[in-house]
Amino acid sequence: MNAVPGAGASRRAVLALLFPIMLVNLIGFIVPMLNLGLLSFKEALTGGGIGEKFTLANWVTLVTDDFNRELLLNSVGVSLAITVAALVLSYPIALYIQRAEGLWRSILIVLVISPLLTSAVVRTYGWVVILSDQGGLPSLLNAIGLTAPRMIFNTTGVIVGLTEILMPYMIVSLLAGFGRLDPRLEEAAATLGASPIQSFWRVVFPLTLPGVALGCLLVFVLSVSSFITPKLLGGGRVFLLATEIYDQAIVTLNWPLAATLSILVLVLFGLVLVVYGRAVAALD
Amino acid sequence: MSLDAIGSVGGSHAPGEAGYLSIEALSKHHGAARSVDSLSLSIEKGELVALLGPSGCGKTTTLRMIAGLTPATSGRILVAGNEVTAVPTHKRDMGLVFQSYALFPHLTIAQNVAFGLEMRRLPRVEIRTRVAAALEMVHLSGREDRKPSQLSGGQQQRVALARALVIKPSILLLDEPLSNLDAKLRDEMRNEIRDIQTRLGITAVFVTHDQVEALAMCDKVAVMEAGRLSQVGTPEDVYERPANPFVASFVGRINRVAVEGRGNNAVAFQDQLFRTEHSVIGPATMMVRPHRVAIGTDDGARSGTANSLRGHVVRVTYVGDLLQYDVDIGGTSFMVEAATRGIAAAFRVRDAVRLEWQPADTLVFGAAP
Ligand SMILES: Nc1ncnc2c1ncn2[C@@H]1O[C@H](COP(=O)(O)OP(=O)(O)OP(=O)(O)O)[C@@H](O)[C@H]1O
Ligand SMILES: [Mg+2]
Numbered sequence: 205m206n207a208v209p210g211a212g213a214s215r216r217a218v219l220a221l222l223f224p225i226m227l228v229n230l231i232g233f234i235v236p237m238l239n240l241g242l243l244s245f246k247e248a249l250t251g252g253g254i255g256e257k258f259t260l261a262n263w264v265t266l267v268t269d270d271f272n273r274e275l276l277l278n279s280v281g282v283s284l285a286i287t288v289a290a291l292v293l294s295y296p297i298a299l300y301i302q303r304a305e306g307l308w309r310s311i312l313i314v315l316v317i318s319p320l321l322t323s324a325v326v327r328t329y330g331w332v333v334i335l336s337d338q339g340g341l342p343s344l345l346n347a348i349g350l351t352a353p354r355m356i357f358n359t360t361g362v363i364v365g366l367t368e369i370l371m372p373y374m375i376v377s378l379l380a381g382f383g384r385l386d387p388r389l390e391e392a393a394a395t396l397g398a399s400p401i402q403s404f405w406r407v408v409f410p411l412t413l414p415g416v417a418l419g420c421l422l423v424f425v426l427s428v429s430s431f432i433t434p435k436l437l438g439g440g441r442v443f444l445l446a447t448e449i450y451d452q453a454i455v456t457l458n459w460p461l462a463a464t465l466s467i468l469v470l471v472l473f474g475l476v477l478v479v480y481g482r483a484v485a486a487l488d
Numbered sequence: 489m490s491l492d493a494i495g496s497v498g499g500s501h502a503p504g505e506a507g508y509l510s511i512e513a514l515s516k517h518h519g520a521a522r523s524v525d526s527l528s529l530s531i532e533k534g535e536l537v538a539l540l541g542p543s544g545c546g547k548t549t550t551l552r553m554i555a556g557l558t559p560a561t562s563g564r565i566l567v568a569g570n571e572v573t574a575v576p577t578h579k580r581d582m583g584l585v586f587q588s589y590a591l592f593p594h595l596t597i598a599q600n601v602a603f604g605l606e607m608r609r610l611p612r613v614e615i616r617t618r619v620a621a622a623l624e625m626v627h628l629s630g631r632e633d634r635k636p637s638q639l640s641g642g643q644q645q646r647v648a649l650a651r652a653l654v655i656k657p658s659i660l661l662l663d664e665p666l667s668n669l670d671a672k673l674r675d676e677m678r679n680e681i682r683d684i685q686t687r688l689g690i691t692a693v694f695v696t697h698d699q700v701e702a703l704a705m706c707d708k709v710a711v712m713e714a715g716r717l718s719q720v721g722t723p724e725d726v727y728e729r730p731a732n733p734f735v736a737s738f739v740g741r742i743n744r745v746a747v748e749g750r751g752n753n754a755v756a757f758q759d760q761l762f763r764t765e766h767s768v769i770g771p772a773t774m775m776v777r778p779h780r781v782a783i784g785t786d787d788g789a790r791s792g793t794a795n796s797l798r799g800h801v802v803r804v805t806y807v808g809d810l811l812q813y814d815v816d817i818g819g820t821s822f823m824v825e826a827a828t829r830g831i832a833a834a835f836r837v838r839d840a841v842r843l844e845w846q847p848a849d850t851l852v853f854g855a856a857p
Contacts, residue, residue: 384593388590389593391557391577392591392592393603394576395582396603396651396655398578398603407592411594
């Protein structure tokens, strides 16, 4: 008798069940990505044409051109800022929802998810109304005698808008990762002499790290790849990878450079996934 | 009630006699339900008190209120004369072994046990030696670096015990700390707990379902029923002089027969009089412990002072050190226990037998004359 009866058959069943999604991924993701990879080694002709010859020029500009390097650093920096802001703002909310019970908990979860039912474009325009120079927030600040800093068409606007738009993802990820949190554990810490603050840092926070890692991964990736919000709130003055890819592909019609930048983003995500994998493994 | 003068039932403490840990009219209401209802209990320094009662009677709730984890609806808790009702848990210096263990899943066994010592900011060296000693005591040396999820239920329970004992709290609350251990380990842990508790003069409350455990290791036994305290007393008090039929039937097995009180230390059952040390009038309950009843052949002879009943055996159960007979006495079942002497049971099913027991072993509960 086999150690695992029918192991071969079950592996075949697994492959059969995975086949449809593998096919979809192959056609919808792998092939276009290979295509993009190929495109990034082609020459860009003026007027949107694509040359026949292979060239390393696109990749060389990526490294040598200060602007491209700034794009990468800007994108990573702004996305990190958004991730941290979303985490800090979402964590208490998620912790509160985790501790809520019954109907109240369900209501809170629906409230958190409901913004996702509205398009990011609409929500971004909401922020334009609030942040623009004659908008709600600056007027309010001016009214109480403060000079409002400029909050729109700059990095601040992008960070504020994207943080709010991505917070639901962060909260839901945190809640998904809070599984091991048990109120008894905090009680146990208290009986052992831990103050609420000690109990938070020694017991609660470590147990929520899986959720923190998941939320940060998701929000970072989503903020690097979002371009509608940065475009509207950045007013063309904030240069990020996603907006630049859009400009190169749609406005300048330099498809090879757009392809190169896209591959760069893919590599960045690969690195982030490696970091995430390491972090999760270390947590276990 | 015939036994009203027995035991220090809750609330009957004389003024000025308050113990080290003193609970006054403590109540916890969950809406209309009263999980704990006006419970008063006074425990001397260094005393080990068992809290005994059926499932759901409010034992855990009581411990949680003492530890400050559940706010009391009303009542006061005093430690050494100072009210602590409003003091937060982490400032109470009380150790608690949770019924559900509540080990920290992200910490190793050693880190779990060290937690309380680190909170007390003890030097590292001392923490290490005390953790090692505590783990040694619960037979878990060599498993320091495992995570709780890698231990069996009983091993986790012992970690929970070590974690609470290692901090040497002034008050120790144990919520069924041995429920998951085998008989031998249970005995050993009982002795360890008792040993540490007496050596350090820890005042302890020990919740258990196991009446043998309660009687064997505790200075006092408090029996709870539906959120209220039924009786508090020494193990002997609650076993030999239970305050009511509930305590009598909860602490050990006991026969229960409905009788008619006739006053003058006598009750009637099936037109037969039984002698007792209590006088009651009207409908009453007679209770006799199965092992205080002697079983013999029905040869007509009977000794002078003993109460006696005739019947026939309906079931014999062999439980190792005991033989349990169920005897039918005119429609009512009566339990008798006899120590086993050799393999064979002395009586078989359908044998006619005579049961005898002393008036002193005849508990009677009913209205006083
Ligand atoms: N949060 C709560 N809300 C409502 N009722 C509760 C709550 N907590 C406990 N109870 C009720 O209070 C009563 C006492 O519960 P408790 O946990 O103290 O029982 P226990 O004596 O420890 O039982 P066990 O021996 O089974 O552990 C139970 O009837 C329980 O249903
Ligand atoms: Mg309980």
